[in-house]
Amino acid sequence: MSTDVDAASRPEGRAAKPTMSGTPTLEARNLVKTFGHVVGLANVSLQLYPGEVLAIIGDNGAGKSTLIKCLSGALTPDAGEILVDGVPVVFKSPVDARLAGIETVFQTLAVAPALDIASNLYLGREERSKGPIGKIFRMLDTRGMREAAKNQLSDLGIGTIQDITQKVETLSGGQRQAVAVARAAAFGSKVVILDEPTAALGVRESGQVLALVKRLRDRGMPVILISHNMPQVFDVADRIHIQRLGRCAGVITPQSHTMEEAVAIMTGATTLDQPAGPGDGAGGEAPASDGQDGRDGRDGQDGRGRGA
Amino acid sequence: MTAVIEPTGQVRESETPGARLQHTLHRHPAIGPASVLVASVIAFSIANPRFLNSTNLSLLVQQVAVLATLAIGQTMIILTAGIDLSVGAAAILAQMVMAQTAANNGVPGVLAILLGIFVGALTGLLNGFLVTRIKLPPFIVTLGTLSIYTSIGLRYSNGQSVYAKAMPSALIWTGNYVNIGPYQLTTGVILMLVLFAVTSYALTRTAWGRHVYSTGDDAEAARLSGIKTGRVLLSVYLVAGVIFGLAAWILIGRVGVASTNNLTNANLDSITAVVIGGTSLFGGRGAVLGTLFGALIVQTFQSGISLAGVNSLYQVLAEGILVIVAVALDQWIRRVRR
Numbered sequence: 001m002s003t004d005v006d007a008a009s010r011p012e013g014r015a016a017k018p019t020m021s022g023t024p025t026l027e028a029r030n031l032v033k034t035f036g037h038v039v040g041l042a043n044v045s046l047q048l049y050p051g052e053v054l055a056i057i058g059d060n061g062a063g064k065s066t067l068i069k070c071l072s073g074a075l076t077p078d079a080g081e082i083l084v085d086g087v088p089v090v091f092k093s094p095v096d097a098r099l100a101g102i103e104t105v106f107q108t109l110a111v112a113p114a115l116d117i118a119s120n121l122y123l124g125r126e127e128r129s130k131g132p133i134g135k136i137f138r139m140l141d142t143r144g145m146r147e148a149a150k151n152q153l154s155d156l157g158i159g160t161i162q163d164i165t166q167k168v169e170t171l172s173g174g175q176r177q178a179v180a181v182a183r184a185a186a187f188g189s190k191v192v193i194l195d196e197p198t199a200a201l202g203v204r205e206s207g208q209v210l211a212l213v214k215r216l217r218d219r220g221m222p223v224i225l226i227s228h229n230m231p232q233v234f235d236v237a238d239r240i241h242i243q244r245l246g247r248c249a250g251v252i253t254p255q256s257h258t259m260e261e262a263v264a265i266m267t268g269a270t271t272l273d274q275p276a277g278p279g280d281g282a283g284g285e286a287p288a289s290d291g292q293d294g295r296d297g298r299d300g301q302d303g304r305g306r307g308a
Numbered sequence: 309m310t311a312v313i314e315p316t317g318q319v320r321e322s323e324t325p326g327a328r329l330q331h332t333l334h335r336h337p338a339i340g341p342a343s344v345l346v347a348s349v350i351a352f353s354i355a356n357p358r359f360l361n362s363t364n365l366s367l368l369v370q371q372v373a374v375l376a377t378l379a380i381g382q383t384m385i386i387l388t389a390g391i392d393l394s395v396g397a398a399a400i401l402a403q404m405v406m407a408q409t410a411a412n413n414g415v416p417g418v419l420a421i422l423l424g425i426f427v428g429a430l431t432g433l434l435n436g437f438l439v440t441r442i443k444l445p446p447f448i449v450t451l452g453t454l455s456i457y458t459s460i461g462l463r464y465s466n467g468q469s470v471y472a473k474a475m476p477s478a479l480i481w482t483g484n485y486v487n488i489g490p491y492q493l494t495t496g497v498i499l500m501l502v503l504f505a506v507t508s509y510a511l512t513r514t515a516w517g518r519h520v521y522s523t524g525d526d527a528e529a530a531r532l533s534g535i536k537t538g539r540v541l542l543s544v545y546l547v548a549g550v551i552f553g554l555a556a557w558i559l560i561g562r563v564g565v566a567s568t569n570n571l572t573n574a575n576l577d578s579i580t581a582v583v584i585g586g587t588s589l590f591g592g593r594g595a596v597l598g599t600l601f602g603a604l605i606v607q608t609f610q611s612g613i614s615l616a617g618v619n620s621l622y623q624v625l626a627e628g629i630l631v632i633v634a635v636a637l638d639q640w641i642r643r644v645r646r
Contacts, residue, residue, distance in 0.1 A: 074532075094531075094532055110532035112526055123522055123530070123534075124530075128515070138514045170331070
């Protein structure tokens with residue numbers, strides 16, 4: 001199921017391309033999820049390789065949320081498998097996914113506004129003091145956690161937050177997002193999933209969050225980014241998974257397609273012939289031609305996904 | 309499809325004195341009630357210097373012990389964005405079990421106390437079960453169990469009171485005097501203070517406490533952070549039930565008689581103390597320490613107004629105004645953003 005991508009066939013212009021070879025850090029195979037007779041996901045597959053940002057785009061109701069909820073354990077798929085580092089896993093709750101190293105920053109952020117930054121970073125995995133005070137009296141190592149939280153934030157270049165004991169509700173939207181992302185990226189996680197991280201943010205703050213995403217990627221952390229915002233997606237994503245009507249309408253790269261083409265695929269105005277299947281990491285990558293369905297004119301790069 | 313990003317000029321407002329006060333109160337929720345307490349003590353001692361007599365202050369603290377203990381449990385439940393209307397009924401039931409088993413069934417004192425606390429725990433467990441498993445709103449659950457526990461208490465005791473002389477000394481131990489300088493406290497008061505210290509520690513210094521706060525603050529966020537919110541809620545109701553059982557013990561020592569007529573206003577009074585103490589009815593904000601101040605404020609008004617020779621009706625009026633002011637203040641503090 002490993003996909004050997006011929007380096008030479010890669011579009012040029014982006015130096016720091018992730019190596020789309022070897023075992024995907026996170027892989028979904030033929031996920032199916034139905035809600036009554038509404039099909040949320042119909043045979044959706046996805047691969048996420050180390051050190052890449054994979055964007056998931058799609059119209060409302062395309063199954064983006066269902067897909068990431070399955071990946072993050074908030075929903076259990078009806079069929080299909082999820083693999084982490086090539087090992088099949090079953091997530092019954094977000095806790096299971098977190099234990100497997102899949103951290104999700106939900107759109108609602110899942111932070112406790114009345115708690116301070118350090119408490120939020122450690123929420124659900126607090127550390128106790130050493131020795132009998134921690135063991136018997138279960139005293140928290142508040143100071144240690146604050147120190148570590150501070151280091152974590154400065155490691156990620158989140159310098160705007162000075163006071164780690166500040167309550168999260170006193171932070172700006174971008175800072176809150178940064179706290180949520182920092183929490184997701186800590187604790188030895190393998191994958192960070194971000195659901196619409198910039199939806200509620202202004203330009204400057206969005207820029208900061210996107211820079212944070214790039215920094216995570218540069219440290220080798222694969223990121224799944226769900227977004228509606230095409231310029232942002234094309235700015236940070238290495239590959240773009242397009243969901244349409246519960247299916248994967250294709251996986252493109254910012255180099256192979258333009259934003260307009262991506263939107264066309266997303267809305268069904270154009271189709272790619274080859275939605276990415278298992279072992280088809282970079283499937284269907286040709287630029288959509290001007291033709292209605294774009295079935296022709298992709299031979300040049302078509303072999304990339306399946307041939308090699 | 310492309311979302312338009314609107315530039316929002318987020319300018320940090322320069323800190324006005326009002327904003328700074330708001331921030332400080334936001335950080336330290338107990339400061340508000342503490343200053344109200346200090347101010348009212350000063351005001352009442354000006355109105356009548358006898359207010360500051362060691363006898364009066366001792367009595368005040370003795371009188372507040374039961375309500376303050378009940379309010380600890382109430383605080384924990386309100387911190388989870390819940391409410392408990394069955395507080396008084398649960399304590400009365402526990403009290404009747406303690407007194408009856410000891411006086412009528414010959415159960416040794418200490419065992420009778422444990423039985424009463426156990427019954428208190430059961431009442432909490434039932435409330436918690438209905439809230440977390442049956443997913444009913446706490447208001448409705450405890451409105452129902454208020455009647456249930458009251459009727460069980462009446463049925464069990466046949467409406468008969470048990471007097472101190474029929475009870476073993478362990479039951480009225482909480483009424484024993486402890487003299488500290490000119491002040492005369494009771495062991496019940498000491499027990500109450502210990503409970504405040506223990507619960508305050510558990511809520512602020514342990515992971516469990518953080519989970520209680522975050523569950524009350526935003527239950528969904530807590531769940532997504534991996535906190536088993538149902539278990540946290542259940543534990544809070546259980547611990548509160550144990551505390552109500554201990555309050556029943558303090559009550560027996562204080563009043564010297566176990567009667568179903570005790571604690572008639574405890575349900576609402578405990579909520580009053582919690583709210584005046586700065587804990588938010590919306591959950592996730594507040595501190596048990598504030599509740600101690602809240603209960604003391606209520607008692608100070610009661611004692612101070614009668615010592616000032618004012619019609620005691622005004623005490624009820626003042627309490628009502630305090631509750632509304634406290635909630636309005638809470639709303640204002642919660643508006644802190646950025």
